[in-house]
Amino acid sequence: MANNDTFPEPQRLSQRLCQQSLRAAGWNVAPFPAVDSAIIVGGPHTSNWDGVLGLIGKTAIGLDAHLMIKDNLFKGPLGWLLRRCGAIPIDRSRSAGMVEQTVEQFAKHDQLYIVVTPEGTRSRAPKWKTGFYHIAYQAGVPIVVALADYQNKCIVFPDVLTPSGDLEKDLQHLHRCFASVTPKHPEKLSAPVKALWEQRQSERNE
Template identity: 60%
Template structure:
């Protein structure tokens, strides 16, 4: 699959913030691959073992000019905070609403020609026992691919080692995702989620 900077919500220009983020990443020695040429996708980011992962992810998103979205509970969108959250790409979701988070995310995809929703399925940076799988249900129902965004702290690079069209075999799909994460060296290997740690330890 070809790679360029005209995928889902990717800016074709070069703003001051993009140039600044790119310069900061280069200075830190990081190599950021262009985002795949895909108009709509669920991006599974990780491995998540440190607070620095979020900082790195934000810098990479800005450098790429990627209009990434993420889901946050609707109750936090009151007052000025709501404006700030929306400004940074947050999508309000109401877990009590019919269809739940999955239904609301699918609705977002159905009303946008270009959209990237970023998730961290490990859910925590400390030895998650298992991954949350809601993102897989969203991708299947919205008929969008799952893109793995893996940050390798040893090589200092962000790559997309797997683009997966989800199937009805959840277990098999999850194993492919675990394996993609296992190839990357996280900032804190001792904090890897259990499914990834098992595969990484067997290498």
Template identity: 60%
Template sequence: MQNDNMIPERSSGRSPLRWVATGLLRLAGWDVKPFPDVPRAIVVGGPHTSNWDGVLGIISGIALALHARFMIKNTLFKGPLGWLLTRLGGIPVNRSRAGGLVGQTVAELNRHNRIIIVMTPEGTRSSADRWKTGFHHIARQAGVPIVLAVADYGKKQLTFPLILQPSDDLEADMQRIYECFAEITPRHPEKLSRPVKVLWDQKQAAAPSGKS
């Protein structure tokens, strides 16, 4: 593994960009909770119902001074775009190589003592029928926890409510994640992915009138 100082999880001090990000969140009325003290992890953000979710995630990451990484197909790392993607935390992955995304991401995690990789298993399309489960296989093979990052638009809070050490029971682990996502108010509830929407609807039906 590389030394912790090679890829720091957080920056020290207050950079101008961090000040700006913190100011924007405060201006918008958002409260971002501290990231848990986890040196290596797969971070799963959501629920994804709006393009603003990604914007909020990026600004929050800057405000928290997290050096989050994400996997992107290697063909995009050419010219100025490649430089920009690298600066933003992109890691090139060759899907045609043995092991594919899962194997290469596991290898990347194992190379470092401190690294956070963000993944979006819901995909970029709203109302997805199912989640991709590669993130679970990656975390399990690398022996790292899955940290949930959830944006509650009702409370205007971004929190990290669950640190899940993946088990052999994929279905049970996924259910815990779905339930956690169903506990908060997304920007557009009608666009929730199907596994979360089922739980959200049940929660709303069981709630007293006038309350969520």
């Protein structure tokens, strides 16, 4: 794949700096899909660099995306930094859990993008966490797939999935999406994605 520059015109210094950093490293970010609100599932998560790329990438394209993080981490100077990075605190004292509180956030905003990493860990997760799916389904927002392809050095958004209510069917579709790119450490892929990725590699080598 040719690494054509598709960055938008920067509106802020931070956006310009992130674009320059990605260009210097040979990376690009595809245009974000035209949706007003969404759950963004990012991956495959096999390295600490994935998070760094995600933060730089979203700033480079001017995407105001947020993370839901436990409120106890917002105390002191770290709280200021987390808010600057787009984090939204989850109140652990409430009976409503993360899914319910995130759905509430979507109800309060005309435009909102929440980023999640469904694999939950960067090393061989046996299965995905599914809270993101229930949030999207209950909030009535699509799921945007965001992938870091280390082979082609590009962050791409290959699919926008409207949750059907059939969790297993939709998860299988998302697993296939994640298996369509090359992560930094393929051996650390989550189990359902690794099986598909290895099958894809085998078919390519035949």
